[in-house]
Amino acid sequence: MDTVCRTYAGGMETGTVEDGAERAQGEPVWTGLPRGLLRMRRLLLVVWLGPIAIGTGVLLGWLAGPGWAAFALLPLGLLLWGWPMLGRNWRSWRYAERADDLLISRGVLWREETVVPYGRMQLVEVTSGPVERHFGLASVQLHTAAAATDARIPGLDPEEAERLRDRLTQLGEARSAGL
Amino acid sequence: MTVPIPGADDAMSTTRNTTPEPRTAAEQGTAAEQGTAAEQGTAAEQRTAAEHQAAAEDRGAADPRSAAEDLPAAAAEQRVDLDGEISGGPVAVVEQRLHPVTPLRRAWAPVAVVIGWAVHDPDGAQRQLTRLDPSTLLIGLAVLVPAAALYGFLTWWFTHFAVTESELRIRTGLLFRRTAHIRLERIQAVDLTRPLLARIAGVAKLRLDVVGTDKKDELAYLGEGTARALRAELLARAAGFAPDTAQDVGEAPERQLLKVPPGVLAVSLVLTGATWGTLLAAVVVPSVLWIATESLWTVLATALPLLGAAGASSVGRFVGEYDWTVGESPDGLRIDHGLLDRTHETVPPGRVQTVRIVEPLLWRRRGWVRVELDVAGSSNSVLIPVAPREVAESVIARVLPGAHVPDTAALARPPARARWCVPLWWKGYGLAVTDTVFAARQGLLRRQLALVPHAKVQSVRLAQGPWERFKHVADVHVDTGANKTVTARLRDATEAAALLHAQAERSRTGRREALPDRWMA
Structure with a gap:
């Protein structure tokens, strides 16, 4: 699988930290998380909220009238909001x-x-x-x-x-x- | 995929194994000895074990203040296991039984159940009693009493304990065998308790507080003399005395640091808000209920628990904290207290994780404080129930060597913009870091100053919510081994970030200067 190890202050490519002078100077060498985690979380988000949005829309539209189907926008909005939020959260780790x-x-x-x-x-x-x-x-x-x-x-x-x-x-x- | 780090196994200091199959005592004894032989392979250890056994026999015969002399029955039961010879080496661990009075400790339980039932449902009890004819009663008793007696006897008979070079072993169980090996150098505290009835019977409970021990790992009951001698021996071994001298070291001399006079204790309880709060609730709530419902039963049902709570928080605390004495000995800190149930705690040096100085509002004019302490694996938390501040500080200086309590002026307050995060109460927060302790204060009315020695810090965390970030402040949490967290709230964000790293560094270096686990070694 492909993994992206992002680096911050240190500018080193891998997560492996060698014994070196840069640590002695106090600035830690940060390692980020692989992209796979973000992909997994986004997929889980879609897998959960997508069917909920569709289900609510269809059920309410069919049982209570088309106006009520607007409630499906709620999980949809959550999905659209969650997508970038997960990205932000992943980047912060x-x-x-x-x-x-x-x-x-x-x-x-x-x-x-x-x-x-x-x-x-x-x-x-x-x-x-x-x-x-x-x-x-x-x-x-x-x-x-x-x-x-x-x-x-x-x-x-x-x-x-x-x-x-x-x-x-x-x-x-x-x-x-x-x- | 779990990897425990070798050597850093404080969280798992007690090793237990439970064998769910019935085996005869002889088999079990052999198995235990084989295990012992495997563990203590070296010739030197075998020699010390043999010496230890010889010393124990010698002591039983000659030493007048020995446990065996106090308890002829226990001495008769003292069993020396020599089964080890079969498995290759003459390794012997002297196994002992508890005091013969032990089976009686649960004898009151069935009586209490019957009484409780009779009180709870008097009519039903009356009916059942009239239906009962004497012959059924006699037969029932003839079955129940020997059965209970046999159960009590068997649990006592199959409970053994032994002190080896590095462990206290407690072996129990007839069907489900359970062996607890408690490592002595991991002792966090030793509690000797003498409940009222046990005091009358002349016995005591001994408990080693090690991270991970539970209620079953206490020795209840031992003869009072035995318990004291055993405590002295365990502490001597834990301190690092050689095994053959550990028994002769005896009780360490104690120097009294503080004694709380009963009058001061009573006044301090009167000046405690909780006492009045529960009393007020106990008076007001039933009166309101009486006006509202006029039902005697409802009033009684609410008044009794409330009165009980009020009694526990005033009279109960007085009885529990009566004659509070704090002493100092080479074995550590001694805390003795209690009017009816006496408790004697010993906290070896270097075991205290946190000390908190609590200053309730009404005590402030008199300059009194209450001091609490946290020890990993121990449930006892009070060091001094009430004392003048200077006295308390001098005791704390003994408990945390080299530490001094920073005075109020030395505490740095949060920046003024913190008032937007925590209105009014932000003034109560304060922080001081000395070269030995991290001290954080909180509370406005009931002030509480928590001191953590740098060597006891397990991890440091910085946390900042969105509003705190807007105001450029942050919280620094310091976690200790007693599962308590001390927080310096609302520090300036830049200061907090520097504090985070400085504290981690101090915790690491503080560790090197800390006392060794075996403090006399």
């Missing part, structure tokens, strides 16, 4: 592996940025549901001793997810610390 911690940044209106030091990771989980698998995607979730730590990176390439998992596990082991 990015992560960076730094020397000692992992950064995850996400959200457009409700922005959230999480910093998890490698030494605090208790568990790294790679999950992939049936739909995600069909699109060749996998999610990585980090758990620390605090349940509030919500460090999840959705929709990665399976190879990238496994590379990340192995690297995080390795780093976590090297910097492991108790509670």
Whole structure:
């Protein structure tokens, strides 16, 4: 499958971050999510809202009169609004592996940025549901001793997810610390 | 596809296994010993285990303050497993049983059920009683009492515990076997509780708080002497004393830091809003209902729970927090309290995740504060129910070594434009970062200052909603291992972004200077 790894400040092509001077200078090398995730989410949006719009329009037009069929515009509007919103949201997701911690940044209106030091990771989980698998995607979730730590990176390439998992596990082991 | 990180397994400190098949005790013993032999393969460990066993026998015979001396019956039951020899090496773990009074701890339950039923439905109970003829009653009792006694005896007989070099093992169950291995270096706190009836019987409950333990992992009941000796031994082992000396270390000397006088406690409860709130509700709601419905039953049904809540929040708290003593020992912080049920907690050094100083409105004139603390895996949260601020701060300085509580002037307030995000209450927020703690204050009437040592920070998050972004402010959340989050709200957005990274850095470096898990090693 084709994956586009977009890069931000660092200008590096791959998601793999080499040991280098740019990290020492403090500016993290951000990696975006593959395009497959956006495609999957948009498809899900259409699959859900399309039939709902058609169903409402047909049913109401047939049972209550043509005027009522205008209610079908509601899910349709939601669909048209959701399409660019998903794009914006997808663009906002990015992560960076730094020397000692992992950064995850996400959200457009409700922005959230999480910093998890490698030494605090208790568990790294790679999950992939049936739909995600069909699109060749996998999610990585980090758990620390605090349940509030919500460090999840959705929709990665399976190879990238496994590379990340192995690297995080390795780093976590090297910097492991108790509670 | 789940990978636990080796060495960083605090969240899974207790290992359990449950075998759902009936096996004889002998078989189980052998299996357990084989497991032990496999784990403790080295000759050195075998030697220490043997020494440990010898020491235990020696102690049982000679030491006058030993547990065995206090409890002749328990000593008689003390079993030394030597099955290990069959599986290759002379590894022995001294397994002990709980106090023989244990089976009685649930004896009141059927009686309570019968009484509850009689109270709930007096007419029905009366009818059933008249229908019952003495012979049926006798036969019923003749079946039920031995059955209950047998059940109690069997649960007691099949519950064993043992202290090994690095673990406390609790083995229970006749049909469904369950073995809990609690790792001593992961101890977050040790609780010794003596409920009223247990105090009369001279027994106590011992519980190790480790992340992931549940109610079943407590030792209830042990003789009081045994419980104290065991607590001292467990703490000595967890602290890193050699296994053969751990038993002789004894109770660590304790230095009292604070004692709350009953008068102050009573006044503080009188000055608490919650006490008056529940009392007021208990008076007003039934009166209104009486005027509205004039039905005695409705009034009683609402008044009784409300009165109960009012009693629990005033008298209940007084009884629970009576004679509150905070002490300090090399084993950690000691908290003893209670009038009827006595509780003795020990929090080893370096286990406190968060300290909160709560200042209710009515206490402010007297300069009193309440101090709460969070320890991972422990449900107890109060450090000091009430104390003058200076005293509380000196205790906090002992609890979080090197930390001092930033005073009100040192707290940075949110920028004035934050009033558009949280009207009025924005003034209550404040933040101070010292070289040891992250301190965030919230609340206007009931002020609350939360302190997190940098070494205890698990992750840092920055969050910003659309309105906050418009006003150029953001929130910084700091997550700790006790599943609590401390938030510095409404900081200037640029400052918050810098704070996020600086805090992650401080948490990483703070970690290096933190105490080791085995604090005496």
